[in-house]
Amino acid sequence: MTATRTLSWPGGTVTVSSLGGMIGPAVFLLDNGRQVSPLHVAPWWNEPESRDLDGMHRNLRGEWPCVPFGYPVDRDTFPAEWKPALPVDDHVDYVHGYASNHNWTFLSVDGDAEVAMEINYPGEHPVRRLERRIRPSKGTGLEIDLKIDVRRNCSLPVALHWCFALPDVPGQAQLLPGGFSSGATYPASLAPGAELFAPGRSFSELSNVPARIGLATDATRLPFDRNVEELLQLNGTDGHFSLLNRHDAYRVDLTWPAATLPSVLLWYSNKGRQFAPWNGRNLCIGIEPCRSAFGMSPATCSQPNPLSESGVPTSLDLPTGKECTFTYSIQVSPL
Template structure:
């Protein structure tokens, strides 16, 4: 913890672990927004496996996403499992930034990361650049949130939600494979439907489902309204670069160590360019996600730079606000619309997604 790089602005703080490149903490008014698995920092932490799993917490950038079957890398790639260096910080009265670069190449590409905060906003800004390289590369962000007493999810328009076979774990609620255009009625195992806009329900399942952004979208978003925490978390992405949002529903379905059935009510909101859980090799060719009209890998090149922009905004939820109906970026303001005429507003960097 003493080696974490930190920045603050207003009432917010980011703490990043350069040993893995992971955002370990995002504090808003002293309250932790991101999830940390119960074994992290204890004797129960696994000694084997990828470092990202041993230290499962916060948000990390996976490139390639998931278990790679193309390059020699641990689960979620070297971007989430190895050292980043050249840490520089800048700070003034209005904003703070951390910049750093991955020590290793990824398929010959250099990867850099910039994290930012701005005074008067509860927003974590995150930019990654992948420069050069060769081949096709998947990626995804991986912020994790825990819902102590459940809540609601709302999404920018999606063309389809789908699962691919096999399921992650024997204990699952969704059907594999399956698809629907109605996010409130995803096919469930053994019949019936599962509402993807409500989570969690009964514990004892582990599920993974991919949502494909509607055609032509520039901005994608997910709004997570948490009942016990009394907040609304809005996760925003550049949908032109990250056309899928993958939901990891980790709700007690892994009864083996170090999970021990205790990892409950956790939601991973994984925005990226990937073929869901199918793997890197599948994402480079024909696959079920690509068949829905979404790109599933980035084409690297010697003179090519890919820029991924991602933001997490946190609002206090007023009584009676209800479910999120829409999220709009209008100039220098982020607006979240609720029941009736209710609207929450926060200042937002107008240049962040405009580039």
């Protein structure tokens, strides 16, 4: 049974769900008196058919941690240089990890200044436990602590899966990445018929990404004016990323520890997936600080792969006896 907790303060109201530990919906009260809701909630979340989905897809919204991050891909669609890193019979029990698909337990806290929660992994899993604490920060923002405790030494891909709502009018939102050393397009097709970027290419500016048709496309202006389902990865980031929603006149600023999560995976879900439950209606941008190779499976990310061999870390070393703890944040402000 999914439970919720609500965090309310003068700068906003945020709902936290036990399923996946997900944040959302959220309303922030800006300095100019306007209320805005930047976090995405999947359009099928309350439909009867969603009961048959796995926990993550059923509750898809706002933000949650993915430990381990990723899922297997169809290796037959990937170029030859990737195949050695793609196991033939790859399998994960849960897309984006156990914690993304199961109920967390809310912890007792003093007062109502934060929401705390934990989840214990099955005994055979290398991860023992996750804990996170969510609290208001700087008026119209949130600060989040994540703690990872493992049973045995392991190296796993990890991500923070932010999903943001987009306006319906093309081009009315803008992505403003912080500094990054290089960008890479997805090596294959994420959703046949909804491609936009040339596969397996590098770039230095998000506004000038190699395109499948034509020379380049601006990947900062959203939503696109056509159905698109794509991934881009920015590597060597400085731990900052901003989203401007000009239609609703607000700005979102994200920060995270770049030493731990040096990359950002951008998930362009622009009504590209036509099968259920997506049905050509999901419109959001995923901004996902990570240590990963395009959200591919743990088996791929924890072994040598073309991205890691280029110098990009794709998994996080987690030793026993030393909890991995870090803090990240979101700030919402008027334009």
